[in-house]
Amino acid sequence: MSDLREPRVLSHQPAANALPLIAPNRWTSEKGQASQFPTRPHLKVRSTARHGPGSASSHPSPSVTEIVWLPDVTRNTVDAALHGGVTSIGNFDGVHRGHASLLQQTRQLADELDGPAIACLFDPHPIALLRPDAAPKRLTTVDERARRMQPLGIDYLLVCQTTQDLLDLSPQAFFRALLMGNLRSRGIVEGANFCFGKDRRGDVAMLRQQCRNHDIAFRAAQMRLADGEMISSTRIRNELDRGRVEAAARMMGHPHRLSGQVTHGDQRGRTLGFPTANLDDIEVVIPAPGVYAAWADTGDGRYGAAVHLGPNPTFRSGGSSKVEVHLIDYSGDLYGQTLSVDFVDRIRDVARFESPEALTTQLTHDIRSVRQRLEQHQEHESL
Ligand SMILES: Cc1cc2nc3c(=O)[nH]c(=O)nc-3n(C[C@H](O)[C@H](O)[C@H](O)COP(=O)(O)O)c2cc1C
Numbered sequence: 001m002s003d004l005r006e007p008r009v010l011s012h013q014p015a016a017n018a019l020p021l022i023a024p025n026r027w028t029s030e031k032g033q034a035s036q037f038p039t040r041p042h043l044k045v046r047s048t049a050r051h052g053p054g055s056a057s058s059h060p061s062p063s064v065t066e067i068v069w070l071p072d073v074t075r076n077t078v079d080a081a082l083h084g085g086v087t088s089i090g091n092f093d094g095v096h097r098g099h100a101s102l103l104q105q106t107r108q109l110a111d112e113l114d115g116p117a118i119a120c121l122f123d124p125h126p127i128a129l130l131r132p133d134a135a136p137k138r139l140t141t142v143d144e145r146a147r148r149m150q151p152l153g154i155d156y157l158l159v160c161q162t163t164q165d166l167l168d169l170s171p172q173a174f175f176r177a178l179l180m181g182n183l184r185s186r187g188i189v190e191g192a193n194f195c196f197g198k199d200r201r202g203d204v205a206m207l208r209q210q211c212r213n214h215d216i217a218f219r220a221a222q223m224r225l226a227d228g229e230m231i232s233s234t235r236i237r238n239e240l241d242r243g244r245v246e247a248a249a250r251m252m253g254h255p256h257r258l259s260g261q262v263t264h265g266d267q268r269g270r271t272l273g274f275p276t277a278n279l280d281d282i283e284v285v286i287p288a289p290g291v292y293a294a295w296a297d298t299g300d301g302r303y304g305a306a307v308h309l310g311p312n313p314t315f316r317s318g319g320s321s322k323v324e325v326h327l328i329d330y331s332g333d334l335y336g337q338t339l340s341v342d343f344v345d346r347i348r349d350v351a352r353f354e355s356p357e358a359l360t361t362q363l364t365h366d367i368r369s370v371r372q373r374l375e376q377h378q379e380h381e382s383l
């Protein structure tokens with residue numbers, strides 16, 4: 001059986017904890033006031049590759065996907081470096097295969113027009129303001145989205161603060177404020193189902209017409225399907241809610257990643273022979289309860305991992321739901337660190353065992369299943 005520990009290589013995707021820390025609510029300054037551009041911190045996502053294979057842009061764009069925060073689309077202006085580029089607007093949650101194909105076309109048109117490639121999203125998710133009870137938990141943080149966009153050649157991720165004023169803009173006013181007034185866009189790329197402006201009244205036909213009126217290039221991206229159905233962030237969330245992490249990964253083109261701070265659990269895991277890192281402060285969707293095969297990234301290395309999501313029904317005190325990670329072939333102290341977990345497959349349901357010994361026997365089987373599954377995954381990845 002091969003060692004599932006992998007040496008740490010500086011890759012295109014640095015570990016989450018390698019990034020500078022920024023306050024959780026970036027739209028609020030320490031005094032509780034919305035801070036004004038350009039005091040907003042810019043987060044640079046570093047990488048070695050620039051615009052993906054075959055790209056030959058002459059535009060002097062940065063070698064990172066830089067996050068730019070815009071608190072008020074109608075009142076604040078962006079830096080001139082973002083002017084005259086190609087823009088694609090959406091939520092880009094999960095940066096799935098449909099988004100990837102759209103963003104690659106954004107890069108391509110930006111190269112043709114010799115301008116920056118810009119992805120633009122709204123934070124918080126508009127539904128959080130419109131119907132707070134229905135707001136979905138996100139698949140990816142903004143930082144993670146930027147990290148995923150870098151190999152696709154996106155120069156800037158513009159994050160516009162969602163406000164009621166912004167949601168009240170008509171499609172025409174939205175087009176004027178953001179795409180003309182602010183970004184001075186020379187090209188726009190969107191998928192066929194794109195809607196914009198108050199009550200989502202603007203559609204692709206209207207956008208195309210507006211672009212024609214203002215001499216802006218417009219390209220409609222082909223919608224990407226999986227199993228005959230359109231890929232969407234909503235569909236991926238639904239798969240994760242059902243524990244189908246493999247189906248979610250197929251649609252995203254990468255496993256679902258969850259990061260958290262390692263905290264103290266009940267200290268029971270080590271007595272069972274399987275110590276676990278308990279994760280807190282998780283900002284993204286947690287898949288359905290169950291036992292999963294995953295890769296865990298400590299910042300110093302990547303390890304195969306058996307992940308337990310849910311309660312510990314075997315123990316009387318185990319009623320609350322937890323995220324527990326057992327790193328295979330690891331010994332060390334992870335308390336206080338950030339740990340990232342990439343979900344590969346679901347192994348089984350959570351069960352109640354007659355005794356701690358029966359649970360330990362099951363855990364031994366689980367680790368074997370996880371190893372096998374990760375070895376297959378590794379082989380598949382290297383093809
Ligand atoms: C791979 C794996 C599978 C697990 N499956 C179950 C399970 O089916 N039922 C259960 O009660 N606990 C399960 N557990 C959780 C253990 O009960 C838990 O790790 C133990 O109680 C330690 O808790 P602590 O980290 O808070 O000390 C599992 C843990 C791991 C790592």
Ligand SMILES: Nc1ncnc2c1ncn2[C@@H]1O[C@H](COP(=O)(O)OP(=O)(O)OP(=O)(O)O)[C@@H](O)[C@H]1O
Nearest residue numbers: 090091092098190191193194223224231232233234
């Ligand atoms: N499957 C897809 N193929 C190609 N483009 C897509 C696909 N899904 C979305 N897009 C396009 O990506 C841009 C961003 O879309 P957005 O992030 O809002 O989409 P989504 O994944 O459908 O999300 P949600 O499920 O929350 O509606 C839009 O132009 C949209 O048309």
